[in-house]
Amino acid sequence: MLGKLARELRxxxxxxxxxxxxxxxxRNPMILLKLAQSENxxxxxxxxxxxxxSEVVFINSEYIDEQIAQVMKSFKLKIDIKPFSRCLACNEIxxxxxxxxxxxxxxxxxxxxxxxxxxxxxxxxxxxxxxxQKNMQERVRKLIEQ
Ligand SMILES: [Zn+2]
Numbered sequence: 001m002l003g004k005l006a007r008e009l010r011x012x013x014x015x016x017x018x019x020x021x022x023x024x025x026x027r028n029p030m031i032l033l034k035l036a037q038s039e040n041x042x043x044x045x046x047x048x049x050x051x052x053x054s055e056v057v058f059i060n061s062e063y064i065d066e067q068i069a070q071v072m073k074s075f076k077l078k079i080d081i082k083p084f085s086r087c088l089a090c091n092e093i094x095x096x097x098x099x100x101x102x103x104x105x106x107x108x109x110x111x112x113x114x115x116x117x118x119x120x121x122x123x124x125x126x127x128x129x130x131x132x133q134k135n136m137q138e139r140v141r142k143l144i145e146q
Contacts, residue, residue, distance in 0.1 A: 001046045002059060005067045010091055011136055012068075013082030017041060017091065029053070044071065065139075083140055084133060087120035094118040094127060102126050 006018035017039065019032070029050050036043045036055060043056045051058045057074055059067050086093055097119045103111060106126055114128045 002044060002067070004064050005044065005059070005071070007088050008064060008068055009071065010086045010088050011083060012140065013085040015086070015091060042075075068139075081140060083136060084118075084127065084129075087123060087125060087127075089125060090120060090122045092120050092122040094120055097126070 001021050003018060006016045009016040019035075029047075032043060032050070033053060033055055035041075043050065043053075044059055045056060046059050046062070048058075050056045057071070059070060061067050061070065084094070095118060097117050099111070099115060099117060102117050102119070106114075106117070106128065110128060110130075114130075116129060118127045119125070120127075
């Protein structure tokens with residue numbers, strides 16, 4: 001349900017585990033809560049069945065910007081923002097890589113025009129500053145000003 005929010009939180013640099021709504025953890029709230037506790041995580045959900053547990057933050061809005069704002073407010077996260085530090089696919093912390101190392105692994109135009117690259121140690125996906133990052137910087141700026 002909150003896949004997009006999970007991705008956005010990773011974009012902001014937060015350690016975010018996403019659990020697919022179809023999995024057992026979500027069918028059984030006790031398993032989910034136990035898992036969260038063992039990993040020292042807080043559950044973010046739009047599942048009304050979980051609403052009354054104290055370890056859970058119920059996300060009120062279905063709109064992504066409002067969801068992010070609620071999370072930031074609930075946890076006073078502003079100071080911890082580390083945008084573009086995590087892999088969006090697997091939540092791993094990215095490591096910066098030298099330009100020579102990624103030759104042939106990114107589109108030629110990107111290789112020619114960018115100088116800073118980072119790589120996910122788990123899935124090997126390569127990241128670089130682009131339009132998406134610019135939009136996100138704007139969003140981060142707004143969140144901080146709120
Ligand atoms: Zn990855």
